[in-house]
Amino acid sequence: SDCIPAQPLPAKQQAKGKGQGPPKSKAVSALETCLHNIEYTSGKEKDPTGSCFCLAREHDLSTYVPLCYGCSLILCNLNLPHYACLHCGELFLDNSHRLTLVAQIQDELCMQVVKEDEERQRAIMEARKAEGTFPMLPSAGGTQGACKGMATGPQSSHKVMSLNNTTKKVTMSSYTNTPISLHPPSPALEEPHRIPPPPKEISYVKQPPDPAHPWKNMQFPNLQHVPPP
Template sequence: MHGLSSFTPICRGCGLILCELNLPNFACPHCGGALLTPAAKDSLVESLETQIAETLAKEEEERQRAIQQARSAEGAFPTLSAAASRAGTPGPDVQATHPVNQTHKVLSLDSKTRKVKVSSYTPPAISRAASVEKLAKPKEAEPEYVHVPAPPVEVVCSPAPSAHRPWANTRGLNVTYVPSSRG
């Protein structure tokens, strides 16, 4: 059902074949012995620590790359102040000259009364940290490992088939042969 364990495919004590569900830090489910020698365990821990360090470095590099891309995308669409847009020359940054929670006036036309309606609008405050946090990946929950149960103590064997009826069902299921109706 499962593939062989990549760390310990066989118990060195009893010879039980181990699947990938039986982690190397577990004991053998049959004999209860350790699956790795202390030297093998130390080398495994060292290799896993280097893999973890490489993965963390790669994730940090990807996170920094995402932050840099967000900064460059933010700079790709500059905003112009009202005076600069009229003159055609670049001006100071709008966010630097206007306060963050400034109220804007919105003009709208009422279609029924055909009159102009003036309303106030305050945009929500947007921080750079919030936009960078959206780019970060959510943390995934660690999988819960289930201990592999020991095999049964008593081995169930089917009885040997009789000489006059070798095709008999030895599993004890009540199965009968139904001949084909196609003649």
Template sequence: MHHTAWTKKASTVPSDRIRPTPQLAVTGGKKGKAKTPVPEAPKSKAVRQLESLKNGLTASYGSAQRDQKGGCFCQAKDHALSTHSPLCRNCGLVLCEINLPQYACPHCSTAILTGTQQDALIARLEAQISETLTQEALLRERAAEEARRAVGAFPTLGNTTPPSRSAPPAVPQTRTVMSLNSKTKKVTVSAFVSTPSPSPSRPVSRAESIDEEPVRVAKPPVEVPFVSAAKQDPLRPWKDLSGGGAVYIP
């Protein structure tokens, strides 16, 4: 067989009539598809309160400071008794739920919780947050399943979010009116086209997401006002200074 420059194995001269073989680009690995991040559900008020309390305890660990708002001195008369620290371990002040455990006692400025109690409370709060989130997720899935059953859709598998159904567009409505002229005895046909306007959705009220500030009882004065303002009689130190005095009845 006669060998030419185009048939010789060791030849490097290309031919214009031979189509080059396309080479596939070799990649280093399989490129995965970018996953669309699933939007997180809004946190409820209970979860926000638990997380705020846990973050406050973590930030003030070992250095409890007084509440900038002054605390509350109602002694659980106007508010519920604190479930975390119902009593100051130094001065014995009864603490209501307004006095958060990450702050010091509003009266004696002593840390309400010890280090061991603070660690135990943080662990308990983390367990409560996890349990609350799990229960809320189950309730949302149950509500979504009931909504799908009410509509008649097929149930979805796993934790997939059902597609949101948009409201159908407004369809123009045509009305035909027939009128009879009493003089000419002729029938007139008129057509009217009306487009229904979509009902506006209810806006989200900002007052629902804002927590109201509780009413706090201020610290009582050191001296009784009417005692400090009245003039004491040295001959009658036992006199009733509240007003009126004792009345002798024979």
């Protein structure tokens, strides 16, 4: 029989499908962006931000390219692997290293997604316990099923009518349910401090030494000795 080509979904259904599921975290988005850049960039460009020359003294050592393949410059985690070396311009994305980096970032991405899913399930269980309902098992319905029926919207109030057996009077009580947020607000990310490159000119004393004072500091000639008190 002839194969019927698959028909694309309408725009409304595609937009509806994209909205399902929890939003991506900043860590997942950063890993996906890094993976895309490593797969599809040439690696010849240098980082437009100037990158960082701290030699892993102020930031952690890069887990992707800790040392430049050409000049052996120590690279911190602010130096992204899809850019060339900030000092000598060495490429980090040749055929062998590109495949290795892609496999490494794919593993990190999978572990990050699993970790966030476990934290999300744990938050749902704790929220249900705080509301006084029986916790739902992770296998029964998944994340979307556990989220149903939870008070995540605005506050809702209800009234309870009770009868006193002694006085035979009816009492009306009001209660308010406060929604529990499953995702605490994340702090704003600050721009990391980058160490600029060293100066191109070497600082040295250009004038010849004084024969009368061979031990004189020619770089700082106005130094004075201050005797201790």
